[in-house]
């Protein structure tokens with residue numbers, strides 16, 4: 001609300017012009033909208049809708065990530081590869097949040113370290129694709145680019161990009177975020193509820209191990225309460241949102257000028273990252289990201305050179321501010337031990353302190369003979385171990401983990417203690433995009449990371 005005491009700082013015209021400089025640059029992975037004018041109209045509408053997150057929250061996250069950069073906290077990012085509109089139900093959102101909260105408890109308790117919790121949620125709707133089209137039999141149609149662009153239905157109508165979906169995406173993000181805020185601010189995420197997050201999941205070994213840990217936490221909390229500690233602070237949990245900032249017709253209109261200081265903030269999420277396919281130094285995405293104040297991430301694949309890294313830092317974090325820039329490495333289990341160490345040595349010469357996060361998913365994709373896109377849990381684990389090994393050897397801090405997961409009992413990744421095999425994949429494979437860890441595999445991974453992190457401390 002505005003009143004006479006509020007000082008609204010206007011953006012400098014050059015700041016506003018800069019926010020649109022990307023329009024003159026090569027831009028990858030955007031849909032071919034059939035009617036660009038209709039898309040422009042929707043973008044203008046989006047520009048009038050309320051922000052989804054607030055600049056002050058974004059600033060707090062930057063401070064939290066600065067702590068991660070300094071080795072004082074750990075970042076956990078998790079959620080769907082591609083959120084779907086149909087999947088934005090209360091039950092599915094709740095199970096995903098519970099899974100992230102459970103993983104965070106395992107990490108916090110196991111490694112005695114604060115955990116910054118972030119969902120790949122409330123906006124992870126747009127997908128980069130390796131091909132613009134998909135062919136089935138003798139029919140070729142535009143590729144599915146995520147629910148915010150077109151439909152997964154393999155029909156000409158379904159696959160035609162529809163700008164109305166940008167508005168639907170905004171509203172889905174708003175209702176998802178509303179539920180996230182309700183759960184994490186309304187007492188559900190209270191550490192004293194640590195047992196209840198485990199309810200509703202089928203009993204399994206990872207669950208049982210979690211129960212044991214939850215009992216220990218319960219005892220510790222009761223002891224501290226008896227000793228006079230006030231745990232009401234635990235009722236609220238900070239939970240941030242992040243997604244790949246891919247779709248410029250969505251991200252640009254949701255970029256607003258912070259009335260307190262005139263700087264641009266992307267209000268579609270607290271954190272945004274640039275994908276491996278759109279991080280060209282002279283491309284639209286890097287230019288746009290260089291101008292927003294949010295903490296941002298960049299995915300780094302196995303071919304990244306120290307020179308690439310230096311140029312990304314110069315452009316995206318020229319002031320070298322801890323918390324501004326997160327490098328999310330996604331090398332593949334077979335490559336991380338060769339590809340990451342030179343970057344960690346290189347960073348020492350660049351006077352920068354990025355947050356280092358491992359994404360052990362995107363470098364480990366395989367396709368089964370039966371046609372399922374999957375990942376081996378063992379490869380995921382191996383990449384995580386390789387990440388910790390490289391950081392231990394370099395003396396840098398392994399700051400976080402970025403995973404595709406769901407709270408549901410899906411069968412999308414091979415292995416884990418349920419020993420999902422190629423035949424089992426078919427029983428409950430629901431992802432429209434990449435395979436996700438299920439609830440049990442997510443918890444198993446959290447226990448493993450907690451052990452690795454415990455060794456770092």
Ligand code: PEP
Nearest residue numbers: 081275276277299330362
């Ligand atoms: C993703 O995170 O869903 C993704 C597409 O990753 P990457 O850019 O690393 O391939």
Ligand code: CO
Nearest residue numbers: 081404433434
């Ligand atoms: Co993915």
